[in-house]
Structure formats: C-alpha cells, structure tokens
Amino acid sequence: MAEGPPKDIQIRVNSRRGSNVVHPVEVETTPVSLSLGPIVYREIKHFKKWFPWLIPLFVIANVVLFIITMYVNDCPENSDSCVADFLGRFSFQPMKENPLLGPSSHTLQKMGALDVNKVVHGDQGWRLITCNWLHAGVFHILANMLSLLVIGIRLEQEFGFVKVGLLYLVSGFGGSLLSALFIQSNISVGASGALFGLLGGMLSELITNWTIYASKLAAFITLVVIIVINLAVGILPHVDNFAHIGGFLSGFLLGFVFLIRPQFGWVRQRYAPPGHTSGSVKHKFKMYQCILWVISLILLIVGLTLGLILLLRGVDANDHCSWCHYLSCVPTSRWSCKTEPAYCLSNQIGNQLNITCSNNNRTSTYLIPDASSSRIQGLCTQLCS
Incomplete structure (x- = not known):
C-alpha cells in the first residue's frame, strides 16, 4: 500500500483587479504669502510617496519557490507522461492530474502545503504560513502575482513597506487558519488569502479615512463590487474560498489599525509655515478612528487566537455550521463539490x-x-x- 494517500489541491485563486481603485486626496502644499517675507512652501511628509520594493520582492520570492517546487517535482521521474517534456525535470504533471500546469499534490505537500492532519497531529503549524508561498500551477501563480503587483504596489506607495508587509503576512495567516478549520480533507496552497487581506485593508482604509476622500461613494461602491466579484469566484469547485474570506476579514480589521491617517487640521497645523496661524486642532485622530482602532485590534487578536486554539484541538468547524460549506463551493448541474482524496x-x-x-x-x-x-x-x- 502506498505510504500516504495523495490529496486534491484546494487552490486560492483571485482574478486580476483594476489598479488605483481608490485614491486619498493628497494634501496640497499651498503657498502662503507673508507680509514680511517671500512665499514659503512646506512639504507635508506624512503623505509622502514610498518607493515600493517589498511587494516586487514578494513576487520574486513566490516565483522562485514555484521554480524550486517544479525542480523537486521532477515529473519525468515520477510520472509516465508529462506536459512540456522539453523542460526536463521542470515539465508539468499530466493535464488530467493538474490542469493548471504545475506539480503533483504530493510535491506540494512535501514543500509545505496546508495539510490539517499534519498541522494538528504532526506538530507542523508552520504550514499555516508556508502554504501562502506555494502555487498549484503556472496559471495559478500568474493570476495571483499580477493581482499582487496591481494592488500591493499602490498600497506600499501610500503606506510604506512595514505596514503593507505586516498586512500581507497576517492576512495570509488568517486565511490559512479559517481554511484549516473548514477544509480538512484536502491540501491548500496559494497567496490569494493574503491578497484578499490587501483588498480588505483597502476597504477599511477608505472607511477610516472617509473624510479625506473625493467621490467617496463612487470609490466605496467600486471597491465593494470588486470584492464581491472575487468572493463569488470562490464558489467554484477546487477554489479555497475560506482562505479568501479569512484573509479578507483579517485584512479588513488590520486596515483600521495600520492604514489610519491623521485629520487634515492636525497636519496643516503641524506643517504650517512660520507666522501662519490656523484653527487649533488638539487631536491627531478623530474619535471614530480611535474607536475603530481599538475594536478592530481586539477582534483581530481574539479571532486569531481562538481560531488557532480550535484548530490545534482538532475541531472541524463544519460540525458546528451545516451550511458554511456553501461559502466555498455551491453545487450545480455543471459541477460537483465533492472532492475525495x-x-x-x-x-x-x-x-x-x-x-x-x-x-x-x-x-x-x-x-x-x-x-x-x-x-x-x-x-x-x-x-x-
């Protein structure tokens, strides 16, 4: 008997999104004329543009890991037929086994795919993180990396590499955690949980910085439509929508913590030219921003901690929610949601x-x-x- 049964791959796929969906209104450094001197210009550095380097680095890391995975897979050695034989050991598994042009599920499992049994009973909790850096095939990694460049670079330019990097990593972990609680028979790989976290962060950033946006309603509707469409894609079979949902919720809460901007009055007062007087603004942030910050941080910590405890105790969330499986796959006459290893x-x-x-x-x-x-x-x- 084979040592370990191969498992179906639950991939995390999200479609490409339009760039620059919402833009905060930039603080204009207007000239101030002083009676005893020339016109003075002051740069408001709080809203400076950052040079994006972390997101491209993430993309390179994902691509390199995919190449390493294909090298380890070595299709000619482990299969009777391969796609693109001219690539040698980098050739792909048969289309019938993996239509995304990628490795076998056994190789993904070996490289660190999310396998609940190994996490719970094999003390391999690191799989909750490593699975976010693996992809099931060429089509899978292309879709995710193009989306990461479109969304991530804009956010890194606005908020810097530290905040966006943490947003990406924590959201990926949150997506893996929810996926592990609901999908326990198959392995799961993909970066789209982290990508949905970036989308969730964009939405909460729009809400918490509502007063500085032009065309607020249009920006809000556009972003919500994009999120809904991408979540709707997750009801197709073999797509891990629980990772999408978990990543989105984590990013949404974390966005209230990391992507908060001070109110304009405070910024103008801080960077006002010498001799220029304006209305006094004592507080850097508005009251509703502080309330959202505290509530979101508490919910995020409690949610991730509780989810991790339940997972390590071997809890199957489907036993407590009979309809939740429809959030990841809705059966129709054209496809079935049953996937057996x-x-x-x-x-x-x-x-x-x-x-x-x-x-x-x-x-x-x-x-x-x-x-x-x-x-x-x-x-x-x-x-x-």
Whole structure:
C-alpha cells in the first residue's frame, strides 16, 4: 500500500483587479504669502510617496519557490507522461492530474502545503504560513502575482513597506487558519488569502479615512463590487474560498489599525509655515478612528487566537455550521463539490507494479522496478482521476 494517500489541491485563486481603485486626496502644499517675507512652501511628509520594493520582492520570492517546487517535482521521474517534456525535470504533471500546469499534490505537500492532519497531529503549524508561498500551477501563480503587483504596489506607495508587509503576512495567516478549520480533507496552497487581506485593508482604509476622500461613494461602491466579484469566484469547485474570506476579514480589521491617517487640521497645523496661524486642532485622530482602532485590534487578536486554539484541538468547524460549506463551493448541474482524496492499493512483484484505485476500483499494471512512494502516489492520482 502506498505510504500516504495523495490529496486534491484546494487552490486560492483571485482574478486580476483594476489598479488605483481608490485614491486619498493628497494634501496640497499651498503657498502662503507673508507680509514680511517671500512665499514659503512646506512639504507635508506624512503623505509622502514610498518607493515600493517589498511587494516586487514578494513576487520574486513566490516565483522562485514555484521554480524550486517544479525542480523537486521532477515529473519525468515520477510520472509516465508529462506536459512540456522539453523542460526536463521542470515539465508539468499530466493535464488530467493538474490542469493548471504545475506539480503533483504530493510535491506540494512535501514543500509545505496546508495539510490539517499534519498541522494538528504532526506538530507542523508552520504550514499555516508556508502554504501562502506555494502555487498549484503556472496559471495559478500568474493570476495571483499580477493581482499582487496591481494592488500591493499602490498600497506600499501610500503606506510604506512595514505596514503593507505586516498586512500581507497576517492576512495570509488568517486565511490559512479559517481554511484549516473548514477544509480538512484536502491540501491548500496559494497567496490569494493574503491578497484578499490587501483588498480588505483597502476597504477599511477608505472607511477610516472617509473624510479625506473625493467621490467617496463612487470609490466605496467600486471597491465593494470588486470584492464581491472575487468572493463569488470562490464558489467554484477546487477554489479555497475560506482562505479568501479569512484573509479578507483579517485584512479588513488590520486596515483600521495600520492604514489610519491623521485629520487634515492636525497636519496643516503641524506643517504650517512660520507666522501662519490656523484653527487649533488638539487631536491627531478623530474619535471614530480611535474607536475603530481599538475594536478592530481586539477582534483581530481574539479571532486569531481562538481560531488557532480550535484548530490545534482538532475541531472541524463544519460540525458546528451545516451550511458554511456553501461559502466555498455551491453545487450545480455543471459541477460537483465533492472532492475525495485518491486512495490506492499497490503491490510490487519484481519489475511489475500493480495499483488499484480504491475510489473507482480501477486497476493498472506498470513495469517499474522498485517504484518509489512518490512515483506510486503520482500513478495513483492519475488512475483515480
């Protein structure tokens, strides 16, 4: 029998979004004429543009890890047929096994995909983080990385690499946590939980900095429509919408903490030219901003802590919510939401390898001497597909 059954891949996919959806109104440094001197200009540095380097670095890291994953996968060694054979060990698994042009589920599991059983019973909690840096195929990583560049660079320019970097990482962890609580039979990979966190941060940033936006309602509606459309994509099979939702909620709460801007009166007062008087503004932030900051921080800490405790105790959230599975996949006449991991029985007799798929009872014989466990699992996945 094969050492470990391969599992279906739950990928985290999000479609490409339009750039620069919402823009805060820049503080204009208007000239001030003084009676005893020339016109004076002062730069308001609080709203300076940052040079974006972290988001491109994240993109490079994701691409490099995908290349390493394909090298480890080594399709010619572990499968009878590969797509794009001319790439050698970088060739892709058969389309029937992985239509996204990528590695096998066994390789993703080896590289750090989210596997709830290994997290809970194997003390491998690091998978909640590493799964955000892995992708199931070329199409998967292209969609996510293009979206990351479009959304992330704009946010990093506005708020800097520290805030956006933490927003990305914490949102990715929150997405993995919710995914692990609801999807426990399949592995999960992808960066779209973190990407949805950036979208959630954009929405909360719009809300908390509401007074400084021009065309507030139009910006709000545009952003909400984009979020709803992307969440709607998550009801398709094999897409991990729980990672999307968990990432979005984490980013939304964290946006109230990290992406807050001081009120204009305080900024003008702080950077006013010498001799210039304006109305006195004592507080840097408005009351509603402070309230949202405190509530969001508490909810985020409590939510992540409670979710982690429940996961490590082996709780299956589906047992307490009979309808929640519809948030990730809605069955229709065109597709089914049932995804069963492939289980096989294998028997090696000399150079002859016999494999029987337990899911559909198909049997096949291969002339492979001393087949490795990864080779057997790859053949099992193809046989059960």
